[in-house]
Amino acid sequence: MTIRTTMTAGLAALVLGTGAAAADPVTVGLITTLSGGGAGIGTDIRDGFQLALDMNGGDSIHLVVEDDGRRPEQAVQIADRMIQAEHAQILTGIIWSNLAMAVIPAVTAQEVFYISPNAGPSALAGAGCNPYYFNAAWQNDMLHEAAGAYASEHGMNHTFILAPNYPAGTDALTGFKRRYTGEIAGEIYTQLGQTDYAAEIAQIRASGADSVFIFLPGGMGISFVRQYAQSGVDLPLISTAFTVGQDSLPGMGEAALGVVNAGQWSPDLDNEANHAFVTAFREAYGRTPSLYASQAFDTANLILSAVAAADVNDHEAFRAALRAADFASVRGAFRFGNNQHPIQNVYMREVVNADGEITNRLLGLAIADYQDVFASECPMQ
Amino acid sequence: MSAALFFEQLLNGLQFGLMLFLMSAGLTLVFGVMGLINLAHGSLYMLGAFFCAAAASATGNFWLGLIAGTAAAAAAGALIETAILRRLYTRDHLDQVLATYALILILTEGTKIVFGPFPLYLNTPTLLQGTVNLGLTEYPLYRLALIGFGLAVALGLSLLITRTRLGIRIRAGENDREMIAALGVNIRALYTLVFALGAGLAGLAGALVGAVQAVQVGMGEPVLILAFVVIVIGGIGSIKGAMVGALLVGIIDTMGRFLLPRAFGLFLDPSQATVVGAALASMLIYLLMALILVLRPQGLFPAHA
Numbered sequence: 001m002t003i004r005t006t007m008t009a010g011l012a013a014l015v016l017g018t019g020a021a022a023a024d025p026v027t028v029g030l031i032t033t034l035s036g037g038g039a040g041i042g043t044d045i046r047d048g049f050q051l052a053l054d055m056n057g058g059d060s061i062h063l064v065v066e067d068d069g070r071r072p073e074q075a076v077q078i079a080d081r082m083i084q085a086e087h088a089q090i091l092t093g094i095i096w097s098n099l100a101m102a103v104i105p106a107v108t109a110q111e112v113f114y115i116s117p118n119a120g121p122s123a124l125a126g127a128g129c130n131p132y133y134f135n136a137a138w139q140n141d142m143l144h145e146a147a148g149a150y151a152s153e154h155g156m157n158h159t160f161i162l163a164p165n166y167p168a169g170t171d172a173l174t175g176f177k178r179r180y181t182g183e184i185a186g187e188i189y190t191q192l193g194q195t196d197y198a199a200e201i202a203q204i205r206a207s208g209a210d211s212v213f214i215f216l217p218g219g220m221g222i223s224f225v226r227q228y229a230q231s232g233v234d235l236p237l238i239s240t241a242f243t244v245g246q247d248s249l250p251g252m253g254e255a256a257l258g259v260v261n262a263g264q265w266s267p268d269l270d271n272e273a274n275h276a277f278v279t280a281f282r283e284a285y286g287r288t289p290s291l292y293a294s295q296a297f298d299t300a301n302l303i304l305s306a307v308a309a310a311d312v313n314d315h316e317a318f319r320a321a322l323r324a325a326d327f328a329s330v331r332g333a334f335r336f337g338n339n340q341h342p343i344q345n346v347y348m349r350e351v352v353n354a355d356g357e358i359t360n361r362l363l364g365l366a367i368a369d370y371q372d373v374f375a376s377e378c379p380m381q
Numbered sequence: 382m383s384a385a386l387f388f389e390q391l392l393n394g395l396q397f398g399l400m401l402f403l404m405s406a407g408l409t410l411v412f413g414v415m416g417l418i419n420l421a422h423g424s425l426y427m428l429g430a431f432f433c434a435a436a437a438s439a440t441g442n443f444w445l446g447l448i449a450g451t452a453a454a455a456a457a458g459a460l461i462e463t464a465i466l467r468r469l470y471t472r473d474h475l476d477q478v479l480a481t482y483a484l485i486l487i488l489t490e491g492t493k494i495v496f497g498p499f500p501l502y503l504n505t506p507t508l509l510q511g512t513v514n515l516g517l518t519e520y521p522l523y524r525l526a527l528i529g530f531g532l533a534v535a536l537g538l539s540l541l542i543t544r545t546r547l548g549i550r551i552r553a554g555e556n557d558r559e560m561i562a563a564l565g566v567n568i569r570a571l572y573t574l575v576f577a578l579g580a581g582l583a584g585l586a587g588a589l590v591g592a593v594q595a596v597q598v599g600m601g602e603p604v605l606i607l608a609f610v611v612i613v614i615g616g617i618g619s620i621k622g623a624m625v626g627a628l629l630v631g632i633i634d635t636m637g638r639f640l641l642p643r644a645f646g647l648f649l650d651p652s653q654a655t656v657v658g659a660a661l662a663s664m665l666i667y668l669l670m671a672l673i674l675v676l677r678p679q680g681l682f683p684a685h686a
Binding site for chain 2: 034035036037039040042043165170184187188189190191193195196198199200202203205206218219220221222223226227230231232247248250251252253
């Protein structure tokens, strides 16, 4: 145990009076990307999580934050250290599916809880589901499925689809096609981290498509959307909140206006918890929260609700408390399915200029009360 | 496949190649003249883009941003050369690689601390927005301008090397640095100047490309790898080699991304063809580099042939 943890624990004991063993704060390890490309997303995850702790007093949780630099081997080392040296009882924070696949199975094998605020690879939602693993956001395919459903319902039947050539990219296009009833006008896998899309946009121009679906998170999306806007190709662009979220929109500017995208949350989603969250986040950090920040905020509140209801060392009771999801989520009501992934609404949003800020506005419901398709392969009840 | 699409892809390859040339020209000059392997060249590209974006959003003028980005990268280059790299010329390449790798980490995190972790916004100048009709196809005006820019810089650089006193010194420095020092040329100042010139070119490329791509921390490293491929293909130290290498890489990469998935589509089902084609297309320029290394290890136009 480090000096820091000991001191926090000691302070908490002093504040809460003597003999209160249950008042020992639960150590939560947050591993996320805070350096290099993708640091913006990690910053949103960290800030969203911290905000939930700050708004709730937060002395029931001792938070340890570390940077994974987007490298799987580094994330694995940090997870080991957090469990062995810091005695973390809950881990969270990972953004990328490849890092999640490297870390989560090893963590749950040691009977430590992992609550994902983002990555939801299909391998961990189906046959590989685990009682110690919860996903507080979605299974990877879910938002793309909603985008596919939207495209079909809005008369698009000749869509050109594009994603980077890595597992989450193939999941995205597979997810889109699962609920899409039209015909695919063309399908391109680009390089991960690619920054120039002239060659792809030329093919879109020549394809005779009636719409374009993209999954290009982070800088890739910023590059594509701006180049697309300049290209003179004027087909409607459909995407998900990963590509045109609040983390990327300032970098896209007006080029992103009108892009329709799927998300389980939107900054203007009308519920009490969300109003409080968006207001407090803007006040604390001076920017509008992204989807990632909303997910981290929910993850922290989920953990807080379970910590208040059960002792983390009583694994069965704590797991039951997590499964209850007894907190006011900023996405509105949701519940966990048998594979401990959310069953929830997914909405369509549109990028608009709201009083000078490029942001998302809710268009309507895309799919209601939806459970991922892998849940049936999970043996847990 | 129509002729229009093929023509548009050729233009895309040309434009990509010319931007790569701006990057590789500085890298190859620094290596040729000073014998220095500079891994931090990509960070100078990033600095160019960040300073351009910051200055353009502060002044509302893209061209002022372009000047600011180029000047900031050149100044950073001069500073790095005099403060750090000057001590490394006599060391072996491994020490240079270690020191300049450390510079990547410092400049990347420094940029994040100063400008924040979120990508910056940089738009194309109003003058160069929209598309032009080239007969066969519509083409974005800004990309056409990038081609013009790249060609103009290439021409200027070749005149500088072949027609000016500075150029004579640079070429002499490549051949025999002791001798030109003995002839009374201030070799230290020459090195600083060459390094700043290379850094400025990288900054210019970053600023120009930043108007169509994400201006974000870490944007320099993928381009740095391509620039190394270019100078290995072209021949280390040669400006002409950098030009030919950059155009080869630009056109082959673009055409590979475009044609390979189609080629595989002839005998695989479409979904598989796009995955296999995309994977092979991303390897294509490295295969080219390997081929060149086997057939002509010194590159196509070696400086010391």
